[in-house]
Amino acid sequence: MSLKIKHTLTLLILFIGFSASSQVSSVPFTLMESGHIIIKAKVDGVEGKFIFDTGAGLNLFFDKFAKRLKAQQTNNYFTAHRATGESLTVPLYHSESLAIGTLNFSNQLYTTYNIDAGDIDGLISLQPFQNTPVTIDFESKIISFNNKPEVGKSKFIDIQIADYAGKSLDIFTNVKLNDQVTIQVLLDSGAGKSSFWFNSRLMDMLKLDKNSFEVLKKKDEFDATKTRLFYTGKINTLRTENNSASIDNPKSIFVENLIYEGKTGIDWLGKKITISLPDKKIFLID
Known part of the structure; x- marks a missing residue:
């Protein structure tokens, strides 16, 4: 294979990789009367409805939903505090995948809590999005990912x-x-x-x-x-x-x-x- 062909293939592979990582993905959400944002996601292939919660700290799945997962518990625990100061020490687990629209996040940390919230299965925090901009359109009721305005123009x-x-x-x-x-x-x-x-x-x-x-x-x-x-x-x-x-x-x-x-x-x-x-x-x- 000539050096020119190798160079072209290398550029193509890099381009494909860049395109995949910067792909814009969108999902609809339900906006409750209370103002809570409800999105659908799959955890280890199990679909649920979750509140998108920027104040959650980490992903939290309610027990009824969590029992459907193949939990991979760590030896770690985390002590969280509510805004009013009450502390809660919770076990930590890992999910193999968290899929939201076309995005898939591997090896995601989560905890569980025993609460009945109707058809809501838990909270999705900002943790999965440390490298992924999240756009919330309250009028169109769409959340999109990897769609970031240019700094200095907004x-x-x-x-x-x-x-x-x-x-x-x-x-x-x-x-x-x-x-x-x-x-x-x-x-x-x-x-x-x-x-x-x-x-x-x-x-x-x-x-x-x-x-x-x-x-x-x-x-x-x-x-x-x-x-x-x-x-x-x-x-x-x-x-x-x-x-x-x-x-x-x-x-x-x-x-x-x-x-x-x-x-x-x-x-x-x-x-x-x-x-x-x-x-x-x-x-x-x-």
């Missing part, structure tokens, strides 16, 4: 990635409350629509009158001997740090002992957004 916000030793992954961004206080918030699509939680310690910084807020005392779901306060009311504005996205008068909940400075959904960022972990940005397309 509005965007910077995100910070919290990677817990490869076992769990969350994303955060900086926002301004009432144009006074800048805080870091967890971006949590699993929170549903119009979800704005902030640490109650911020109320004094913002000079908010607690008497003007509705106050609810709730028992801890894990320890009934403990209670926490939730203050519900409105703030004037919430803006991203670079002013690319904002919302006026959002109904907000200030939570006692929230483990974050804040936690919000992602619907307020725009009708169409791309989460790109490789770029550490969320592009605001529409």
Whole structure:
């Protein structure tokens, strides 16, 4: 074989490989009234319905679904914390494959939990998409992958990635409350629509009158001997740090002992957004 032919074949193989890795894939999703994004996926060939949850940390499958899988349990465990601080230590498993549309992710970490959520089989986190941009089109109800806007030609916000030793992954961004206080918030699509939680310690910084807020005392779901306060009311504005996205008068909940400075959904960022972990940005397309 001539060197020229070898060179041509090498270029062809590289091109094919590049095309496969950058292929744009799309799947429809169901948008629940609650604002939760429901997608279909196959885990080790078993199809289920899952909430696409940017705040889940790692993939979680409910026991009823997990029992249908050929679980490959590791010797590892992970202690997760809810936003209100309750801890939960869970076993870790590996799936051979996670298929979403035409994409297939191998050797994916997941955990299980015993809960009955109707026809919902679990949560799909951002962990599989560490090298794959994810575009969410809320109007067309389509999620597409590997379809990233060009940096510098679209509005965007910077995100910070919290990677817990490869076992769990969350994303955060900086926002301004009432144009006074800048805080870091967890971006949590699993929170549903119009979800704005902030640490109650911020109320004094913002000079908010607690008497003007509705106050609810709730028992801890894990320890009934403990209670926490939730203050519900409105703030004037919430803006991203670079002013690319904002919302006026959002109904907000200030939570006692929230483990974050804040936690919000992602619907307020725009009708169409791309989460790109490789770029550490969320592009605001529409």
